[in-house]
Amino acid sequence: MLTSLYVEGNSLLHRWPVRAKLIALVTLSIGLFLSASPAVQAIAFVVAAGLYLSVGLPLRDALKRVGFVFLTIFFLAAVNLFLLPAADVATLTLRLMALVLFAAAVTATTTISAFMDEITILLGPLERLGWLRAADVSLALGLVLRFVPDIFQRYQAIREAHRARGLPVRPLTIIGPLIILTLKDADTIAAAIDARGFRRQ
Amino acid sequence: MDIRFTECAVRFGERVALHPLTLTLSERRIGIVGLNGSGKTTFARLINGLVKPTSGRVTVNGLNTVEDDRAVLSEAGFIFQNPQHQLIMPIVAEDIAFGLKNRGHSREDIDRRMQAALARFGIEHLAKRRVHELSGGETQLVAMASVVVTDPKILILDEPTNQLDLRNRRRVADTIDGLPEDTVLITHDLALVENVDRLLLFHEGRLAADGNPGDTIRRYHEIAGC
Amino acid sequence: MDIRFTECAVRFGERVALHPLTLTLSERRIGIVGLNGSGKTTFARLINGLVKPTSGRVTVNGLNTVEDDRAVLSEAGFIFQNPQHQLIMPIVAEDIAFGLKNRGHSREDIDRRMQAALARFGIEHLAKRRVHELSGGETQLVAMASVVVTDPKILILDEPTNQLDLRNRRRVADTIDGLPEDTVLITHDLALVENVDRLLLFHEGRLAADGNPGDTIRRYHEIAGC
Amino acid sequence: MNTRDLVLIALFAAIVVVLGLIPPITLGFIPVPITAQSMGVMLAGCILGARRGALAFLLFLLLVAIGLPVLSGGRGGLAVFAGPSGGFIIGWVVATFVTGLIAERNVREGQAETRQFIGFFLASVLGGIVVLYAIGMPWVSAVTGTPLTAVAAGSLAFIPGDLLKAAIATLAARAVYAGYPLLPARA
Ligand SMILES: Nc1ncnc2c1ncn2[C@@H]1O[C@H](COP(=O)(O)OP(=O)(O)OP(=O)(O)O)[C@@H](O)[C@H]1O
Ligand SMILES: Nc1ncnc2c1ncn2[C@@H]1O[C@H](COP(=O)(O)OP(=O)(O)OP(=O)(O)O)[C@@H](O)[C@H]1O
Ligand SMILES: O=C(O)CCCC[C@@H]1SC[C@@H]2NC(=O)N[C@@H]21
Ligand SMILES: [Mg+2]
Ligand SMILES: [Mg+2]
Numbered sequence: 097m098l099t100s101l102y103v104e105g106n107s108l109l110h111r112w113p114v115r116a117k118l119i120a121l122v123t124l125s126i127g128l129f130l131s132a133s134p135a136v137q138a139i140a141f142v143v144a145a146g147l148y149l150s151v152g153l154p155l156r157d158a159l160k161r162v163g164f165v166f167l168t169i170f171f172l173a174a175v176n177l178f179l180l181p182a183a184d185v186a187t188l189t190l191r192l193m194a195l196v197l198f199a200a201a202v203t204a205t206t207t208i209s210a211f212m213d214e215i216t217i218l219l220g221p222l223e224r225l226g227w228l229r230a231a232d233v234s235l236a237l238g239l240v241l242r243f244v245p246d247i248f249q250r251y252q253a254i255r256e257a258h259r260a261r262g263l264p265v266r267p268l269t270i271i272g273p274l275i276i277l278t279l280k281d282a283d284t285i286a287a288a289i290d291a292r293g294f295r296r297q
Numbered sequence: 298m299d300i301r302f303t304e305c306a307v308r309f310g311e312r313v314a315l316h317p318l319t320l321t322l323s324e325r326r327i328g329i330v331g332l333n334g335s336g337k338t339t340f341a342r343l344i345n346g347l348v349k350p351t352s353g354r355v356t357v358n359g360l361n362t363v364e365d366d367r368a369v370l371s372e373a374g375f376i377f378q379n380p381q382h383q384l385i386m387p388i389v390a391e392d393i394a395f396g397l398k399n400r401g402h403s404r405e406d407i408d409r410r411m412q413a414a415l416a417r418f419g420i421e422h423l424a425k426r427r428v429h430e431l432s433g434g435e436t437q438l439v440a441m442a443s444v445v446v447t448d449p450k451i452l453i454l455d456e457p458t459n460q461l462d463l464r465n466r467r468r469v470a471d472t473i474d475g476l477p478e479d480t481v482l483i484t485h486d487l488a489l490v491e492n493v494d495r496l497l498l499f500h501e502g503r504l505a506a507d508g509n510p511g512d513t514i515r516r517y518h519e520i521a522g523c
Numbered sequence: 524m525d526i527r528f529t530e531c532a533v534r535f536g537e538r539v540a541l542h543p544l545t546l547t548l549s550e551r552r553i554g555i556v557g558l559n560g561s562g563k564t565t566f567a568r569l570i571n572g573l574v575k576p577t578s579g580r581v582t583v584n585g586l587n588t589v590e591d592d593r594a595v596l597s598e599a600g601f602i603f604q605n606p607q608h609q610l611i612m613p614i615v616a617e618d619i620a621f622g623l624k625n626r627g628h629s630r631e632d633i634d635r636r637m638q639a640a641l642a643r644f645g646i647e648h649l650a651k652r653r654v655h656e657l658s659g660g661e662t663q664l665v666a667m668a669s670v671v672v673t674d675p676k677i678l679i680l681d682e683p684t685n686q687l688d689l690r691n692r693r694r695v696a697d698t699i700d701g702l703p704e705d706t707v708l709i710t711h712d713l714a715l716v717e718n719v720d721r722l723l724l725f726h727e728g729r730l731a732a733d734g735n736p737g738d739t740i741r742r743y744h745e746i747a748g749c
Numbered sequence: 750m751n752t753r754d755l756v757l758i759a760l761f762a763a764i765v766v767v768l769g770l771i772p773p774i775t776l777g778f779i780p781v782p783i784t785a786q787s788m789g790v791m792l793a794g795c796i797l798g799a800r801r802g803a804l805a806f807l808l809f810l811l812l813v814a815i816g817l818p819v820l821s822g823g824r825g826g827l828a829v830f831a832g833p834s835g836g837f838i839i840g841w842v843v844a845t846f847v848t849g850l851i852a853e854r855n856v857r858e859g860q861a862e863t864r865q866f867i868g869f870f871l872a873s874v875l876g877g878i879v880v881l882y883a884i885g886m887p888w889v890s891a892v893t894g895t896p897l898t899a900v901a902a903g904s905l906a907f908i909p910g911d912l913l914k915a916a917i918a919t920l921a922a923r924a925v926y927a928g929y930p931l932l933p934a935r936a
Contacts, residue, residue, distance in 0.1 A: 098766070098817055098818075098819070099818075100815075100816050100817055101816040101817070101818055101825060101826050102816055121827065125831065161826075161828075162828060164775075164782075164822065164824060165824075165828060165829070165832040165833075167775075168775075168780030168781070168832070168833055169780065169832070169833070169893075171777060171778070171780060172780050172833065172893045172895060175778070175895060175899070176893065176894055176895055179895065179896060179899065180894060184894060185894070188892075188893060188894040192831070192832070192833075192892060192893065195828075195831035196828045196831050196832055197828075198831075199826065199827035199828040199829075199830065199831045200826055200827070200828040202826075202827055203816040203825075203826030203827050203828065204816075204826075206815075206816065208815050208816065208817070211814070211815035211816070212815070215811070215815075228750075231625065232750075232755055233808075233811075235611075235755065235759075236755055236758060236759040236762070236808050237759075237808070237811065237812070238611065238612045238613060238617070239611060239755075239756065239759035239760070239763070240759050240762045240763045240766065240808065240812060241613045241817075242610070242611060242612060242613045242654060242655070243759070243760060243763045244763045244766045244767060245653075245655040245656075246607070246655055247760075247763050247764060247766075247767045248767050248770065249655075250382065251767055253377070253379065253382040254382050254385070256347055256377075257377060257382050257383040257385065258385065259347065259370065260345060260347055260370065260374075260375045260377075260383075261383070261385075261395075261396050261443070261444065261447075262367070262370050262371055262396060262399065262400065262447065263385065263395065263396060263399050264399065267785075267917055268917050268920055268921060269385050269386075271792075271917065271921045272385075272387070272920070272921045272924040272925065273382070273384070273385055274764070275764065275792065275796065275921060275925050276387075276429055276924070276925055276928050276929050277381065277382070277429070278760050278763075278764060279757060279760060279761075279796075279925070279929060279931065280429060280929060281608055281760065282753055282756045282757045282760055283753065284603060284605060284608040284609075285608050285609075285611060285756045285760075286751075286752040286753040286755070286756045287568075287573050287603070288601075288603055288608060288609040288611060289611060289752050289756070290573060290596070290752050291571060291573055291596060291600070291601045291603075291609075292596075292621065292622040292669070292670070292673070293593060293596045293597055293622060293625065293626065293673070294621065294622065294625050294752075331688070332688040332689070332690055332691075333658050333659055333660060333686075333687065333688045333691060334658055335688075378686075387924050387927055387928045427927075427928050428928070429928055429929065430928075432559045432560050433559055434559055456686065459685055459686050460559075460604075460682065460685055460711070461559065461711065462557070462558040462559045462561075462711050462747065463558070463711065463713075463743065463744070463747040463749060464558055464747040464748060464749065465558070465559055466711075467747070467748075467749045485686070485687065485688050485689065485692075487689075517689065518689070521688065521689035521690040521693070522690060522693075523689060523690065523693040
């Protein structure tokens with residue numbers, strides 16, 4: 097259920113270090129927002145599209161991943177045509193598509209553990225200040241991945257119980273028990289973590 | 298009871314949970330045993346229509362579990378392997394009343410039936426308690442009360458004595474023995490099914506034995522290898 | 524093992540879970556039985572410091588569970604009543620490595636120990652599996668592997684055979700019997716504690732019997748009233 | 750922060766992921782979907798309180814950022830932050846914090862049930878709607894160039910759904926508060 101959007105491959109972006117990709121993404125967003133030239137945006141769009149299509153996703157999957165955002169972008173472009181000059185609309189639309197494509201390309205070429213390593217480094221200063229522990233962040237992340245399927249199974253069990261008891265399936269009577277039962281596990285899970293000596297209280 | 302399986306099979310995706318099966322159940326007390334994952338819960342869920350057959354059909358007292366699924370649900374009550382998932386309202390009394398409210402009973406009628414259900418399981422003192430603070434044994438008893446209150450004719454119980462101590466196990470077992478409803482009881486605790494009228498053994502999605510408890514339990518020991 | 528309770532009591536808010544208790548445990552195999560809510564889990568959690576005494580003190584092999592809590596945690600490993608909550612990483616191998624990582628072991632060392640732990644319980648084939656897809660019996664075995672991998676000297680097992688079928692129960696029971704570690708075993712399945720060196724019975728937060736399995740089990744039947 | 754807080758935060762983030770399995774509804778005229786996940790903002794604030802609630806959503810955003818498809822409809826990755834709904838998504842953290850603050854200050858044990866309902870509802874509406882829109886709408890306008898007034902007019906379409914979510918969150922939060930209170934009290 098929770099498989100990453102990473103795509104196995106060896107494209108240019110796959111070989112770039114994570115940090116370079118993230119810096120490029122930030123630089124690109126700032127740069128494109130500062131520029132009002134449709135030509136600059138168009139070039140960025142073509143480059144981003146080229147990078148995205150080179151990551152190794154089959155075309156169908158590649159389109160599916162950005163399809164939703166693109167749909168909304170086109171719709172807005174259509175609305176904007178009534179409100180703004182056409183050149184501005186072109187700038188805005190190309191800029192947005194370029195950013196979305198480049199971001200999707202970064203996501204598709206970076207593994208979760210590469211991200212995690214980078215995040216651990218980024219959190220370094222905060223850790224030295226004693227604000228948090230990087231190990232806690234990766235623990236929390238692991239816990240989410242671990243418990244989503246359990247919570248989903250529980251959600252289905254509660255739904256089934258409604259049906260079995262001839263009760264209407266309503267969000268309210270599902271969400272209440274789901275949250276209480278899930279959060280009640282927190283005590284045991286926390287005890288298990290402490291028992292294995294992972295962190296001090 | 299009169300439950301008929303006709304060439305009934307269940308698949309979950311690729312995985313066959315139950316191979317085609319033809320069978321009629323008419324005894325008052327039916328037991329079901331088998332290894333983990335052998336298909337017991339799947340079989341029991343077919344009876345009240347929580348699982349639909351991938352092929353073939355199931356009828357309960359003449360009602361088809363696919364076409365008449367609502368009627369089947371009120372015919373056969375189900376107590377889940379994890380009864381805490383089954384308790385939906387925060388307070389015991391509210392939970393027991395919940396099923397009746399939805400069926401449009403009057404307030405007096407609800408009260409009367411609720412008191413009767415609580416009394417039947419000896420849990421009047423729990424009426425005002427919070428559902429999730431109950432101990433394991435108490436949760437079991439409340440789950441049973443909240444199901445029998447709607448008067449099903451058949452009760453299906455999926456491993457009702459897990460995590461229970463000697464006393465609560467005895468109490469739940471006695472309660473089940475005394476139930477006037479027809480029962481289908483799934484369990485790993487063989488003592489509970491020593492006296493049923495008919496004991497089924499599932500193994501890898503097939504019926505591996507079917508008959509009196511003594512023979513079926515012997516076969517079960519063979520299959521389990523101990 | 525050498526576990527000493529000195530005038531040790533536990534309260535949760537108003538509720539007394541354990542009345543003052545003085546006791547020394549030194550046998551290799553200790554069993555614990557008692558009704559639901561009698562204080563078994565609370566007592567066991569005192570041993571590895573997961574529950575701190577409200578008054579009195581507990582020492583494990585000379586270490587105080589309050590002052591030396593980290594040392595005590597590596598001395599005594601705990602397998603929980605609900606082992607699926609104990610597996611905290613998504614993949615079996617990650618989960619087993621989890622306890623080692625923070626103790627600063629090298630990557631090779633982690634790998635070596637993990638392989639040894641998997642082999643000990645015959646579950647090498649599960650290393651890459653997703654934790655939430657394991658069956659009940661597999662979950663138990665993985666939980667044990669993920670605890671023994673850090674080399675505790677004492678193992679505490681809280682109802683390790685719940686929901687297991689005949690075969691898995693046998694397998695887990697045999698595994699426990701063969702453990703080289705000292706063990707403290709809580710269970711409702713009396714067959715599991717017939718041969719322990721010393722069996723404790725808890726009742727309403729007090730030690731109600733303490734001695735050889737036969738006598739304690741007899742007393743337990745009296746208390747349970749069956 | 751103790752281990753239990755950390756686990757509560759992770760479990761709530763996981764609940765928000767599960768809420769994302771309910772498919773989003775896309776309206777033609779505004780580039781942001783209607784999603785059950787924004788109810789998570791109200792629930793997290795009212796149930797876990799400001800700090801833990803906001804951290805649960807921060808963790809959730811981390812999941813999105815590193816490329817897990819945890820947003821409704823199986824979306825995720827950095828592209829979402831670059832898109833029109835990025836502001837709402839980032840706003841979830843702040844909105845949860847505000848919801849939590851208001852809930853912590855207004856709901857206490859021993860109050861009449863109605864007062865608790867009012868407290869949770871107020872917190873949900875102020876945090877999960879007012880604050881959230883205040884961050885999300887300007888962002889839409891900034892990235893798409895559509896004038897803020899037009900965005901605001903379009904966003905009216907979320908209001909009925911969001912009020913319904915606030916009502917559900919209120920009832921659920923109160924049930925949890927009655928059954929398993931976690932909300933830190935604050936004068
Ligand atoms: N909803 C489902 N989706 C996919 N597979 C399922 C589902 N329900 C059951 N199965 C599979 O079908 C098989 C039979 O499961 P079932 O729950 O009927 O076993 P069981 O005999 O009740 O086991 P246990 O004693 O552990 O409760 C198992 O292999 C199980 O993994
Ligand atoms: N964290 C807690 N907060 C409040 N009460 C608790 C807590 N843990 C245990 N108790 C109470 O303390 C008593 C002893 O509980 P304990 O879990 O030790 O029982 P047990 O013998 O292990 O029971 P079971 O056989 O059901 O597992 C019970 O009444 C229980 O409700
Ligand atoms: O892309 C996403 O999934 C995030 C969309 C953000 C949706 C916002 S939250 C407030 C408002 N209410 C809704 O139902 N949707 C928007
Ligand atoms: Mg089953
Ligand atoms: Mg216990």
